[in-house]
Amino acid sequence: MLPLFVAIPLGVGFLLPLIEEFRDRTRLFSLFVLLETGGLLALSLIKFGDKGIYRMGGWAPPFGINFVQDGLSSLILVVISGIAFVTTLFAITYMKEYENLGKFYGLFSLMLAGMYGVALTGDIFNMYVYLEVAAISSYALVGFNRGAEEIEASFKYLIMGAVGSVFILLGIALLYGSVGSLNIADISVKVSELPDDSFIVLSTALFIVGFGLKAAFIPFHSWLPDAHSSAPTPISAMLSGVLIKVLGIYALARLLFNGLNLPGIAPSILTWIGAGSMFIGGMLALGQKDLKRLLAYSSISQMGYITLAVGMGGILIGQGKPGIATLALMGGIFHLVNHATYKSLLFLFSGSVEKIFGSRDLSEIGGLNSVSPVSGAVGTIGTLSISGVPPFNGFWSKLVIVIAAIWGKLYPLAGIILFTSAITLAYYLKVQRQLFMGKSTGNVSESVKTSAGLYIPLLILAICCIGLGLLYLPEIRGIVLKPAALALQEGSEYTKLVLGL
Amino acid sequence: MLTYLLAFILFAVGLYSVINKRNLIKIIMGVIIMEHAVNAFLILVGYRMSGEAPIVEEGVSISEFLSTAVDPLPQALVITSIVISLGVVALMVGLAIRLYQHYGTFDITEIRKLRG
Numbered sequence: 084m085l086p087l088f089v090a091i092p093l094g095v096g097f098l099l100p101l102i103e104e105f106r107d108r109t110r111l112f113s114l115f116v117l118l119e120t121g122g123l124l125a126l127s128l129i130k131f132g133d134k135g136i137y138r139m140g141g142w143a144p145p146f147g148i149n150f151v152q153d154g155l156s157s158l159i160l161v162v163i164s165g166i167a168f169v170t171t172l173f174a175i176t177y178m179k180e181y182e183n184l185g186k187f188y189g190l191f192s193l194m195l196a197g198m199y200g201v202a203l204t205g206d207i208f209n210m211y212v213y214l215e216v217a218a219i220s221s222y223a224l225v226g227f228n229r230g231a232e233e234i235e236a237s238f239k240y241l242i243m244g245a246v247g248s249v250f251i252l253l254g255i256a257l258l259y260g261s262v263g264s265l266n267i268a269d270i271s272v273k274v275s276e277l278p279d280d281s282f283i284v285l286s287t288a289l290f291i292v293g294f295g296l297k298a299a300f301i302p303f304h305s306w307l308p309d310a311h312s313s314a315p316t317p318i319s320a321m322l323s324g325v326l327i328k329v330l331g332i333y334a335l336a337r338l339l340f341n342g343l344n345l346p347g348i349a350p351s352i353l354t355w356i357g358a359g360s361m362f363i364g365g366m367l368a369l370g371q372k373d374l375k376r377l378l379a380y381s382s383i384s385q386m387g388y389i390t391l392a393v394g395m396g397g398i399l400i401g402q403g404k405p406g407i408a409t410l411a412l413m414g415g416i417f418h419l420v421n422h423a424t425y426k427s428l429l430f431l432f433s434g435s436v437e438k439i440f441g442s443r444d445l446s447e448i449g450g451l452n453s454v455s456p457v458s459g460a461v462g463t464i465g466t467l468s469i470s471g472v473p474p475f476n477g478f479w480s481k482l483v484i485v486i487a488a489i490w491g492k493l494y495p496l497a498g499i500i501l502f503t504s505a506i507t508l509a510y511y512l513k514v515q516r517q518l519f520m521g522k523s524t525g526n527v528s529e530s531v532k533t534s535a536g537l538y539i540p541l542l543i544l545a546i547c548c549i550g551l552g553l554l555y556l557p558e559i560r561g562i563v564l565k566p567a568a569l570a571l572q573e574g575s576e577y578t579k580l581v582l583g584l
Numbered sequence: 585m586l587t588y589l590l591a592f593i594l595f596a597v598g599l600y601s602v603i604n605k606r607n608l609i610k611i612i613m614g615v616i617i618m619e620h621a622v623n624a625f626l627i628l629v630g631y632r633m634s635g636e637a638p639i640v641e642e643g644v645s646i647s648e649f650l651s652t653a654v655d656p657l658p659q660a661l662v663i664t665s666i667v668i669s670l671g672v673v674a675l676m677v678g679l680a681i682r683l684y685q686h687y688g689t690f691d692i693t694e695i696r697k698l699r700g
Contacts, residue, residue: 208661215668222675231686232697238679242611245672246602249618252665253595256622259658260629 084130085137085150088123088160088199089213095119096192096220103185113175116188120171120195124164131157132566136205136581144205144581145269151205151581154566158416159202159333162423165547166324167195169540173431174317176536177438181315187227193220194321198329205581207255207338208265214251214330218244218297221326225314236306236313243306247296254289257282267342268581271574274344287346290338291353298331300390301360304383311382312375316434319375323382324427328419332386336393340571341578350397357394358499361387365506374433374443374518377510378426381469384503385422389415391496392484393571399491400572407491412568413560414483421476421551425468428544432462435537436518439527445514449521459519461541466515468548470508476548479555587628594621608680608690615676619669623662630655 099112130152137150152160171191178184197217204210222244226237259265261282262273274283292303299307307327311319339349364384371377392415399408433443435458440448452459468475481504488497553559570577598621601614631654638656640649680690687695 208664212664212668215672219668219671219675226679226682229682231683234679234682234686235695235697238608238676238683241672241676241679242602242615245615245676246599246618248668248672249595249598249615249622252619253622253625256626256629256658259626265657 084126085135085152085203086139087126088203089196091119091123092192092196092199096189096196098189099185099192100189103183103189107185109179109184112184112188113171113178116192117168117171117175119192120164120168123195123199124161124168127157127160127164131161132562133157134580145264145266148209149205149266149581150203151577152203153570153577153580154568155333155337155416155570156202158420158563158567159329160199162420163195163198163202163325163329166321166423166427169543170317170320170324170427170431172543173320173434173537173540176534177316177434181227187224187315190220190224190227191318191321193217194224194326198325201329201334205267206265207258207267207270207342210334211248211251211255214297214334215248217326217330218248221318221322224318225310225322227315227318228313233313236309240306240310243296243303247293247303250289250293250296254286254293257286257289261286266581267337268578270342271344271578272582274342274346283343284346287339287343287349290335291349291356294331294335294338295356298327298335298386298390299360299383300331300356300386301363301383304360304364307383308376308379311379311430312373316430316437319379319434320427320430323379323430324423327382327386328389328423332389332393332419336571339397341574344574345397345400350394350401352394354391354394354398354496357387357389357391358496359387360384361391361503362499362506365503365510369506369510369513371510372445374436374445374514375430377445377514378429378433381507381510382422382426384507385418385426385469387503388481388484388500389419389422391415391500392418392487395484395488395491395493395496396568396572398493399487402491404491405572407487409565409568409572410483411487411491412571413564414480414487416567417483417554417564418477418480420554421468421480421548424544424547424551425465425475425477428461428465428541428548429469431541431544432458432465435541436462438537445517449517450519452519454527457538458541461538461545463515463519464545464548466511470511471504472508474549474552476551476554479552483555588625591621591625591628594624597621606692608683608692608695611692612673612676612680616669616673619665619672623665626658626662626665630658 135152139148194217197213200213201210222237222241225240226233261280262270264270296303311323361384364380368377368380392411396408396412437443442448468477471478471481485497485500595618598614598618602611605611635654636652638653
């Protein structure tokens with residue numbers, strides 16, 4: 084069943100542009116893609132919690148390529164499929180006026196195929212190939228509007244992304260040169276036999292830089308605000324909600340925890356990069372006027388939380404505190420799921436705001452609560468979740484991360500997390516004041532105000548924002564988050580699953 | 585050892601070009617040079633002095649084959665990576681043409697509508 088996750092979107096991705104050459108049936112395309120993502124969502128929910136391995140062409144690992152499903156990849160599959168489904172639902176109405184929809188949905192499906200591949204594969208070169216499939220289609224999607232700014236953002240993203248990919252490939256080459264294997268589980272076995280190899284250290288550094296460029300950690304972040312704010316809105320939601328997580332932090336964590344057995348100071352580097360991204364991203368978001376750019380900077384900041392929690396898990400494993408390490412990793416993964424829901428909610432919301440007012444400049448628009456109460460309510464839920472106000476999901480994941488930091492006696496980190504939460508609250512209060520309250524200015528499009536196609540996806544995500552807080556309950560946490568955290572923490576379990584030792 | 589070093593120097597030349605040049609075409613060439621440097625390095629990883637093509641012939645024992653043949657896996661990887669870089673370069677050049685149509689220049693410092 085596992086190859087279906089890659090095969091279905093890959094097939095659809097090539098089929099749709101081909102059909103478009105002969106017949107222009109926009110409506111059918113979007114319904115077809117909705118069916119595709121819905122089917123994948125159902126498949127990922129059915130397969131949730133399974134553990135298994137699929138051998139390509141029947142070659143046993145470490146020789147052949149294999150797909151691995153464990154606790155973490157199950158969760159990532161559900162996140163990708165869920166956000167993709169809601170985004171497609173939104174795109175049906177939002178993308179109506181665009182041309183070349185066959186190519187749009189084709190690239191969208193290819194991006195999905197790449198992300199599923201990264202989430203499932205157990206082979207580093209194969210991971211690189213899927214990463215490039217997802218990345219190249221996202222470069223093209225960012226420039227899909229073909230205006231001057233979109234092309235500029237796409238080019239910037241493409242250059243940074245290509246440099247990142249080259250770093251990753253060099254890291255893979257060095258790793259292959261020193262251990263002679265490409266299978267992640269097999270690498271883990273061989274690395275533990277030669278712990279102090281300088282080439283492995285070098286390739287770890289290259290991986291951190293390469294995946295850091297893809298995930299927009301703070302010294303490498305300059306492309307993200309441009310790319311994420313220039314892309315068509317459904318794509319912004321996909322990029323910020325899922326792509327930077329799967330291509331960046333998930334792939335890096337998989338390699339560091341399961342492949343390289345957490346070499347030396349790598350977890351502390353990751354932690355401090357995370358802390359820096361969190362703080363500086365938040366500070367930069369404070370000064371933004373464009374709603375989408377503000378959300379993009381806030382993505383950098385929120386990715387910092389996830390990176391910090393994952394790095395902290397690594398540090399605590401090194402200190403021999405496995406219980407607290409599990410808690411930290413669970414916090415990071417919980418925050419990943421939460422950020423995927425509320426950031427795609429906020430990006431889709433910004434798209435509907437742009438449709439209503441014809442602008443995204445916060446100094447020009449205002450009074451949303453009186454213009455469109457539904458949209459205002461949904462946006463309020465999103466902003467409250469992301470700033471960590473108690474009943475919503477963002478609060479619970481931040482709480483878990485802070486508790487892990489305090490129990491692990493990493494007090495400076497706990498301080499930075501709390502301070503950044505305050506900054507996050509500050510810039511979302513600014514959005515609240517200017518966008519939701521305030522006076523309605525500019526022309527309001529009456530037809531959009533009541534369009535159900537734009538609001539149903541937002542409502543679904545808003546319900547998720549409230550409902551996902553339940554993951555904090557120990558019973559549910561034990562089923563969903565704990566297997567995911569343990570998949571990273573127990574490297575030997577992964578090796579056992581893949582190699583069957 | 586010297587050849588490994590040369591691959592790294594080539595990599596550094598490409599990186600310098602991407603970071604320091606103002607012309608879009610030179611930046612694109614920098615990325616291409618980096619990709620080629622990594623491809624060359626991958627080939628070197630599997631290279632063996634006076635090795636043979638990795639094809640098993642009749643009458644050759646496996647241990648003898650392993651001690652003479654070069655490692656075929658990096659070569660397969662390089663073919664894949666060349667195909668990927670073809671796609672990336674095609675997209676880069678296409679975008680550069682579009683940028684030229686919009687801005688009338690290849691100078692990266694004059695292409696600045698987005699500010700951050």
